[in-house]
Amino acid sequence: MKNALIAATLSTMALAGAPAARSESITVSVAGSAASVLADPKNFTGSVVVDMLLPTSLSTPASSALVSFAPGARTAWHSHPLGQMLIVTAGKGWVHQEGQERQEIRQGETVWIPAGMKHWHGATAQNAMSHYAITYIKDGKNAEWMELVSDEQYQN
Amino acid sequence: MKNALIAATLSTMALAGAPAARSESITVSVAGSAASVLADPKNFTGSVVVDMLLPTSLSTPASSALVSFAPGARTAWHSHPLGQMLIVTAGKGWVHQEGQERQEIRQGETVWIPAGMKHWHGATAQNAMSHYAITYIKDGKNAEWMELVSDEQYQN
Numbered sequence: 001m002k003n004a005l006i007a008a009t010l011s012t013m014a015l016a017g018a019p020a021a022r023s024e025s026i027t028v029s030v031a032g033s034a035a036s037v038l039a040d041p042k043n044f045t046g047s048v049v050v051d052m053l054l055p056t057s058l059s060t061p062a063s064s065a066l067v068s069f070a071p072g073a074r075t076a077w078h079s080h081p082l083g084q085m086l087i088v089t090a091g092k093g094w095v096h097q098e099g100q101e102r103q104e105i106r107q108g109e110t111v112w113i114p115a116g117m118k119h120w121h122g123a124t125a126q127n128a129m130s131h132y133a134i135t136y137i138k139d140g141k142n143a144e145w146m147e148l149v150s151d152e153q154y155q156n
Numbered sequence: 157m158k159n160a161l162i163a164a165t166l167s168t169m170a171l172a173g174a175p176a177a178r179s180e181s182i183t184v185s186v187a188g189s190a191a192s193v194l195a196d197p198k199n200f201t202g203s204v205v206v207d208m209l210l211p212t213s214l215s216t217p218a219s220s221a222l223v224s225f226a227p228g229a230r231t232a233w234h235s236h237p238l239g240q241m242l243i244v245t246a247g248k249g250w251v252h253q254e255g256q257e258r259q260e261i262r263q264g265e266t267v268w269i270p271a272g273m274k275h276w277h278g279a280t281a282q283n284a285m286s287h288y289a290i291t292y293i294k295d296g297k298n299a300e301w302m303e304l305v306s307d308e309q310y311q312n
Contacts, residue, residue: 024270025256025270026253026256026259026267026268026270026273026275027267027268028251028259028261028265028266028267029265029266029267029268030264030265031265031266032264053241053266054241054266054268058268060239061238062217062218062241062290062292064243064290082217083216083217085209085210085216085218085290087209087220087288095182095184100181103182103184105184108187108188109184109185109186109187110185110187110209110210110220111182111183111184112182112183112185112210112214112216113182114180114181114182117180117182119182132243132288134218134220134241134290136218
């Protein structure tokens with residue numbers, strides 16, 4: 001159930017940003033109003049907790065979540081059809097673009113991952129890391145998931 | 157100069173989300189790497205400081221900024237062509253949709269403002285408030301600015 005939910009929310013989320021009707025109201029979503037979910041082990045390695053920032057019933061141009069990685073935890077290799085922004089809210093992590101050097105990311109830093117770029121991100125081996133993830137949706141999809149990141153790839 | 161910059165970044169920002177080329181790299185932007193700017197008094201009342209989260213040279217589907225309002229400070233009335241998400245990072249503020257009751261927003265809450273909705277947001281009269289603002293861009297614009305919020309409107 002949790003995996004099904006997170007697969008639905010992270011991988012193939014909501015319908016893409018049709019402008020909302022003017023009759024809708026402003027939504028104020030309180031942290032903790034929806035249950036945290038464990039990320040799907042098909043697309044993540046290690047302990048990863050996801051808190052959606054807005055009700056998934058809303059139609060928005062991007063999905064938005066707080067994602068918390070335990071030490072050693074990371075996404076699988078993946079790409080985003082319209083790119084993704086990460087705002088690191090705590091800890092220290094790594095982001096790794098295929099064919100490049102792994103980069104360290106820390107609290108207070110903002111990361112832009114361009115469209116179509118194969119990469120992964122997660123905590124460092126010794127430190128937890130949390131980030132907001134704003135992931136733009138194209139034709140109802142916000143990510144293309146690929147193979148898991150091996151321990152060798154993770155350690156560089 | 158500051159006003160010109162903030163007008164450019166907040167009002168008529170960047171070109172809308174054409175998918176970036178695959179040859180681009182991941183950008184890691186360190187907090188404080190660009191100067192903070194004071195928001196344009198044409199569109200804001202009181203002391204409002206804006207820190208862009210990513211270099212304005214990047215083409216992204218939304219603008220992204222940390223916006224810090226002193227007590228009593230607020231935006232003008234405005235709307236967004238594709239909507240806006242606010243993540244309240246500190247303090248206590250108000251968001252006010254035209255024709256509705258003013259709502260209080262606090263640290264840890266996320267706000268969704270649908271497309272085309274006339275509203276304002278800012279600090280409360282007694283407390284500062286900071287939020288991330290993710291503002292989706294349509295045809296190169298992310299906001300339509302209207303009249304300032306009078307003291308009477310602000311106090312309800």
